[in-house]
Amino acid sequence: MKLIAVARIHKAFKVKGECSVYSFSGEEKHICQTNHIYLAYKKESLRCEVEYWRSGKEKLFLKLQGINTREHIAQYAQWDILISSQYIPNPREDEYYLFELIGTEVFTRSKNYVGEITSVYSAKGDSQAYLQIEGKLQSMLIPLTKKFFGRLDRTHRSICLKIPWIIE
Numbered sequence: 001m002k003l004i005a006v007a008r009i010h011k012a013f014k015v016k017g018e019c020s021v022y023s024f025s026g027e028e029k030h031i032c033q034t035n036h037i038y039l040a041y042k043k044e045s046l047r048c049e050v051e052y053w054r055s056g057k058e059k060l061f062l063k064l065q066g067i068n069t070r071e072h073i074a075q076y077a078q079w080d081i082l083i084s085s086q087y088i089p090n091p092r093e094d095e096y097y098l099f100e101l102i103g104t105e106v107f108t109r110s111k112n113y114v115g116e117i118t119s120v121y122s123a124k125g126d127s128q129a130y131l132q133i134e135g136k137l138q139s140m141l142i143p144l145t146k147k148f149f150g151r152l153d154r155t156h157r158s159i160c161l162k163i164p165w166i167i168e
Contacts, residue, residue, distance in 0.1 A: 003082040
């Protein structure tokens with residue numbers, strides 16, 4: 001089972017162990033489809049059973065089984081919520097999830113093999129791909145923008161590097 005980080009616990013809410021949750025994608029429907037989640041922070045992880053989800057005005061709220069106080073849930077503030085990839089909705093045709101890029105082969109527009117995306121780095125809406133270049137020991141960090149990359153071909157697990165001079 002592949003786990004995907006979809007949200008983060010924001011802070012404790014009320015006194016009975018509820019917490020507010022922020023979805024990374026802005027979508028909430030797929031998160032609420034599961035009663036089994038994992039919490040992760042740095043190198044720690046914890047499997048949890050969901051007692052209930054509920055939507056608020058502009059937030060999503062979560063109550064986990066066995067966590068019944070504000071102080072207890074506050075320990076998990078800033079922990080990521082991971083769910084099985086089977087609950088992740090299919091992206092639109094012109095979109096992709098960052099995890100889909102790992103292991104993707106990269107080619108130039110003239111179909112020359114460049115290398116493989118080995119990992120993805122994302123911070124504050126700015127995503128970059130580590131590209132292991134064929135025949136070289138080092139990886140390069142390239143912004144994941146339409147300026148540098150074309151459309152992801154999910155069938156062949158490949159993507160086009162539009163500006164190949166960046167790796168020379």
